[in-house]
Amino acid sequence: MIDELARAEGVVATCTEAAAWALSEHDLIAALDVTHRLQQRLAAVRLALVREVDGRGVAVARGASSTAVWLRHRLRLDMSDARRLVGLAASLDATPPAVRDALAGGAVSVEQARVIVDTAATVSAVAGAEVADKAVGVLVEWAGQFDPILLRRMGTRILDHVAPDLADAATAAALAAEEARAARDRHVTISERAGGRLRLSGTLDAEAAALLRAVIDPLSAPSGPDDARCPGQRRHDALVDVCRLALRTGELPESGGEPAQIVVTTGYDGLTRQLGAGALDTGLRLTPDTVRQLACDAAILPAVLGGASRPLDVGRQRRLIAGPLRRALVLRDGGCAFPGCDRPPRWCAAHHIRHWADGGPTTLDNAVLLCGHHHRHVHQSDWAVRLGGDGHPEFVPPAWLDPARVPRRNHYHRRT
Ligand SMILES: [Zn+2]
Numbered sequence: 001m002i003d004e005l006a007r008a009e010g011v012v013a014t015c016t017e018a019a020a021w022a023l024s025e026h027d028l029i030a031a032l033d034v035t036h037r038l039q040q041r042l043a044a045v046r047l048a049l050v051r052e053v054d055g056r057g058v059a060v061a062r063g064a065s066s067t068a069v070w071l072r073h074r075l076r077l078d079m080s081d082a083r084r085l086v087g088l089a090a091s092l093d094a095t096p097p098a099v100r101d102a103l104a105g106g107a108v109s110v111e112q113a114r115v116i117v118d119t120a121a122t123v124s125a126v127a128g129a130e131v132a133d134k135a136v137g138v139l140v141e142w143a144g145q146f147d148p149i150l151l152r153r154m155g156t157r158i159l160d161h162v163a164p165d166l167a168d169a170a171t172a173a174a175l176a177a178e179e180a181r182a183a184r185d186r187h188v189t190i191s192e193r194a195g196g197r198l199r200l201s202g203t204l205d206a207e208a209a210a211l212l213r214a215v216i217d218p219l220s221a222p223s224g225p226d227d228a229r230c231p232g233q234r235r236h237d238a239l240v241d242v243c244r245l246a247l248r249t250g251e252l253p254e255s256g257g258e259p260a261q262i263v264v265t266t267g268y269d270g271l272t273r274q275l276g277a278g279a280l281d282t283g284l285r286l287t288p289d290t291v292r293q294l295a296c297d298a299a300i301l302p303a304v305l306g307g308a309s310r311p312l313d314v315g316r317q318r319r320l321i322a323g324p325l326r327r328a329l330v331l332r333d334g335g336c337a338f339p340g341c342d343r344p345p346r347w348c349a350a351h352h353i354r355h356w357a358d359g360g361p362t363t364l365d366n367a368v369l370l371c372g373h374h375h376r377h378v379h380q381s382d383w384a385v386r387l388g389g390d391g392h393p394e395f396v397p398p399a400w401l402d403p404a405r406v407p408r409r410n411h412y413h414r415r416t
């Protein structure tokens with residue numbers, strides 16, 4: 001077998017060198033079809049090998065705690081991928097051979113095989129092995145037309161086709177099993193990326209999915225005609241808004257004996273009233289601009305260093321806009337005060353018009369409510385904010401946007 005695989009590898013290598021641009025359209029599509037089929041056939045071989053490795057206890061004999069853990073290191077797989085691989089290999093072994101044959105013949109894809117195996121297990125539990133056999137036959141045929149998601153949905157009705165008499169009772173059982181699978185497979189992975197970024201991936205069960213959509217969808221709507229963010233960026237910012245809100249409630253469980261909070265450490269020059277670059281307690285470095293923006297928000301605690309890097313807390317209590325002051329601010333602004341924004345107060349941070357580091361006081365006259373997006377926008381763009389003669393905030397557009405720089409106001413939360 002090893003010789004055959006080596007030969008196959010050599011043949012594939014010559015295909016990699018062959019020029020795809022030279023193919024006619026007909027051959028191009030034919031080549032794509034064959035490549036896909038080969039990939040599934042090869043997956044069948046790999047699954048059989050994984051099954052054998054697992055069955056022989058190779059991983060444990062070599063000191064790993066499980067086959068999945070061993071595969072993860074050996075093939076440098078994601079842990080969840082490694083687990084799914086071992087799981088599918090085992091289930092393929094326990095289902096009618098028709099699934100394996102279909103995979104080995106390139107007739108179904110790995111994901112389709114997974115659906116068929118899951119469905120066959122459900123059918124077998126409610127209707128016995130013989131009906132499961134029939135179900136596999138039908139599903140393999142359907143796999144020629146439907147993608148894995150559709151196939152799974154149709155799999156919940158498979159008994160209507162192979163055992164109509166059992167169908168009603170079994171539909172309920174199949175749905176329950178599907179729900180149990182969703183509950184079993186629920187997970188979120190947070191992995192570190194360079195520069196302090198995180199990669200977020202995972203699968204939510206149906207209830208969590210509904211909850212997330214209910215919260216994220218309205219929050220990720222564009223915040224006005226000026227909103228140039230793409231949908232992905234808006235969803236990202238919405239998630240941040242939710243975290244900010246959770247921090248602001250003060251009801252999160254303590255971590256290490258301290259209430260949950262973000263600590264920003266930064267240098268501060270009292271003479272020039274300049275904030276230096278900062279660092280989060282994860283060690284991530286921040287620009288002075290980001291430090292100023294974070295320091296505006298009451299839920300974030302800046303730890304300011306004096307000249308000799310001794311902690312020097314510049315009137316933190318006065319700086320935090322909370323309690324009665326925040327309530328007064330909510331009464332005055334009614335929500336994000338940026339022109340055209342409809343975000344309600346709950347999603348807003350209090351921005352210091354004149355930053356506290358520049359000597360700006362923490363008073364109603366020096367504060368304005370801004371949603372997360374517009375808070376960032378005000379800190380990073382040339383918009384200026386001030387209070388008008390009537391004590392309400394107005395925003396002066398940058399000259400490139402309006403050469404006359406006529407102040408604009410939010411007419412959504414307040415009538416003029
Ligand atoms: Zn601010």
Ligand SMILES: [Zn+2]
Nearest residue numbers: 336341371374
């Ligand atoms: Zn806003």
